[in-house]
Amino acid sequence: MSQDRAKVRLYVDAPLGVAQSVPVNREQANYLFNVMRLATGDRVALFNGRDGEWLAEVVTHNKRGGILTCVAKSGPQCQPPDLWLLFAPIKKTRTDFIVEKAAEMGAARILPVQTRHTNAERIRQDRLQAHAIEAAEQCGGTYVPEVAELQQLARLLDDWPMDRQIMFCDESLVGAKAGLTAASGDKWAILIGPEGGFAEEETTRLREMDCVISVSLGPRILRADTAAVAALTLWQATLGDWR
Template structure:
């Protein structure tokens, strides 16, 4: 039997969920269920809030401004959030949207923009980012919705870096050309993946990264990758070697 029911519609709700307690939706999700999906009384939907797990619910009534659902049973318990941070230099909208969606699918537990010396986009729309993250979680069955943190300057990020968290950053000059070999030699535990801007890290930034107590440079091969492609490649490598792919 499949682990997830991909035929059922999933909906994120920012409210507590429990069996036997009706869920009243706000205007936007109510509009989506009633006007976009054209759901009828008795139709089912899977609800999650990133805290209580996933629940099967059935449309019980209400209005177009506030649909009411009966919460019938819990279908999956709430998992712990992955202890993998994804840090990146901001990109323009379309590519940023794609990158955020893939970071959710790849199991990032925290997502944070980092402003580096060569970052081309200096302002980010956090509300848009969080909406993209939530939508990606709805579509791919993720229950532990990643935290989206405010943008931070590179120097401030490193100044407050916790000594126990491994920093993994992509560097074409990494001493070990094989990224899998490099990652397999790293200790498991709290980790972060940092993707720099398309202009690369400055020499000062690279030197600052290498002064961290736990740091690993990873090569992504002989080809030049765009930042959004590099994000998917790096997260896949980390999950396959240090992350939860082998635990599924």
């Protein structure tokens, strides 16, 4: 069936523009033609993080790939606010969820960090990046946040760009008034702690940094994945693209 609004959204690398041809790789071909059962002439919505959303038509396809052609621009390029999410990786499923939710909630970059109490020694960056892509396809966004490699929080703070504010979700403030009260600037990062919290030296260091604003997330202790969504909500509603 041809349709005006595409049911399938796909993130691609290729440039998008009038009559532009877009090749799809084996994995994308499997999704489009096996899973979603698209046929020649069917339409797909494409985005690449730069050129907005385009309606494209299936020109040819087989098991190993296919060619789509851009038909018309269907939406503008929408960049998220300049917001990073720093979090300490936890169990696999919950780490996947944090990345998925950060993409849905409009984080621009996702930075897994190793803290004193983080168990994870390594992450599968490629798998997490794939989750971010899938979330962007699903949520109607035109941007995929980059997932960085795991790095030490202490080193990241050594080189921290001082014009970027940190919304520090400080578990020791559980029960304090929630919300972003003193807030300014348009470059931000949210920092979510590991299960078990930050080490005292980490908390002390963060509180002493001028760019850090400590924030409470209510009277109950939230799991890291809950805290990520809650913090992103507070930030987006107060300073971001929900306003």
